[in-house]
Amino acid sequence: MAAPMDTLKSHESGSDGLSIRLEFSGGAELLFDKIKKHDITLDTSNGSNWNIRRLISWIKDNLLKERPELFVQNNTVRPGILVLVNDADWELVGELDYNLQADDRIVFISTLHGG
Amino acid sequence: MAAPMDTLKSHESGSDGLSIRLEFSGGAELLFDKIKKHDITLDTSNGSNWNIRRLISWIKDNLLKERPELFVQNNTVRPGILVLVNDADWELVGELDYNLQADDRIVFISTLHGG
């Protein structure tokens, strides 16, 4: 369980940005230079919250190099990608509206179909 | 990873005792009524520390019903039992001298030999 270890720090660290871990697996990493783990820091200088909706848009603009439609469609992840927040299905925490916390681990998994 | 989540609480909670999780597996649970997980609270009213040496002695006196020699020998665990402190081999944290922290998870595993 990777529950937020230090939410105190997350509130104080606005000036340093919001640090989270992104992970891609099940093939989704192939859209990101095959790199499965990305530690990123999101800009919090304007004081607004980062929810997953905004994160997906940020990923599209900053990490995704080509063929964004294989990852994003209609401002959410395309069908067949499961999103996890700290090892739980994002449906359990509000999906696109979930507000990121410092040290969150957000995982994007392509469903596998092979057998 | 089950790192101590709240060491602050552990220092303040002397009057309530020291709460830890004990687990037994690989067959070691057979000595403890087949119960694999035990949440216990150790008495801290006299102010002294609880290390694993003292914990093993406490287990022998309080949890172990019969044939203690299958678990304890020469004031330590018998050969073939591995002790884990929060998912790490106890050798990495001082073995018998490790001082228990609140919410620690201490696991005693019998090595398996079957194939």
Add this chain to the structure above:
Amino acid sequence: LSRKKTKLDNASIERYCRQLILPEIGVKGQLSLCNSSVLIVGAGGLGCPAAIYLAAAGIGHLGIVDYDAVELGNLHRQVLHSEAGIGHSKSTSISSSVSRLNSSVTCVPYHMQLDSSNAMDLVHKYDIVLDCTDNVATRYLLNDACVLARKPLVSGSALRFEGQLTVYSYEGGPCYRCLYPKPPPPETVTNCSSGGVLGVVPGIIGCFQALEALKIALGISVSFSQKLLLVDGLDGSLRTIKLRPKQPGCAVCGTQPSVKNLIDYEQFCGASATDKCVSLHLL
């Protein structure tokens, strides 16, 4: 499928003695296994290990569905087949391997393509269903058939070095459509033919499918209902994810389902259920 066993004969006691002595099984549990039936859809990388371990443990009736024939390119992961079996039916090949190991198991090979016209009849005949298939259309088909027939579905999948496992529609948990209401765009789907797979990864997942099916047959709690096991063979990570509950709005298992009979799944997914291996030009 046949009369219930109420007593273990001496040969069964000798065969199963190492699992009979487990308190979670015992004679009562072994009888439950012998009186259970499991349908395995897909006789490939997942179906092979799943079938052989279910047969070994004494599941009384196995059904194996696959329309395909054994090819040389299957043998790196489909370990119940053989060089001599190349060109022959995969379902029959598994059935022969099962009989060699445990002749007391009735193993029926179904050499056919599972589709909307035959799935319900077949699924109704078995207690537990294993999804060992390799394409999206058949996964939706099998999910809907299991929801409609009220059968638990133990679903495995594998690609490259990764595997996934979960149990659908069991003890109030979600179904495949609860998680994936819309099929993935066809151009995003990679199968073992195009993406490749290390054979032992479906080996691991197929074993876990057998384990979960055995626990269902024994009446022991399963571990992966509303949970997803993710295995990454490359970095050795084994992660268990908490999934959403059954969704009231689900099109097939929800409170007001729109799918009350099987539909056309190739049309729904925009993809064929019989993608054959594309030829490779490696060198």
Add this chain to the structure above:
Amino acid sequence: LSRKKTKLDNASIERYCRQLILPEIGVKGQLSLCNSSVLIVGAGGLGCPAAIYLAAAGIGHLGIVDYDAVELGNLHRQVLHSEAGIGHSKSTSISSSVSRLNSSVTCVPYHMQLDSSNAMDLVHKYDIVLDCTDNVATRYLLNDACVLARKPLVSGSALRFEGQLTVYSYEGGPCYRCLYPKPPPPETVTNCSSGGVLGVVPGIIGCFQALEALKIALGISVSFSQKLLLVDGLDGSLRTIKLRPKQPGCAVCGTQPSVKNLIDYEQFCGASATDKCVSLHLL
């Protein structure tokens, strides 16, 4: 053992194409597998899945050591054997199954008890060793032989619903004696005969042993050196433990080893290496 392959023939390309297209393998990796040799000690619940997945992936040379003959009571977990093979050598039985799946693999059965007089010669002939045995004395023997011969040892074990896996003496990691300098008191040791085991649990562990051996042969980082995988099939927990490093004071791999040649391991452990199944009186 024989000349190195430097080129894949067409049959190999067709057979291995689904793993050849994995970037972590490719033609170079496949050649490494074909030019590697693995010794599997124990042709039981762990040895069966390990052997068949290593053969499927194309490990060029396999050796299978077991002194035992197939019994009916083995077949609930030792899935490469068959009813027809009861009474015949287990190592030969595995070797036949391997040949049926992949005749390009050289698989040598050693129908004998591994002991201090023959272990070094055998271990020296192979690149990687799998501990698929079922007793403490052979586990210390094999550990010491691998340390002395500088071979990685992929160790698996299983009992009841639980399994354990780790890689010893690889890339500076600890050996079995680093973890367990003293053998367990004989009265605390439970084997599969007396404790029972659900067959698919060694199935899972044997698959992971094959996976780790393949990664060693491919030159990919292994996942379980100085780490221990704990599988509990009953509650579905899969836990990875961080182990102690190689111990300078270890009797065999330390800086001043006292064990420089193989010793008498039955005496050291106070237990036989050939415990046969005790007969059960269940009913």
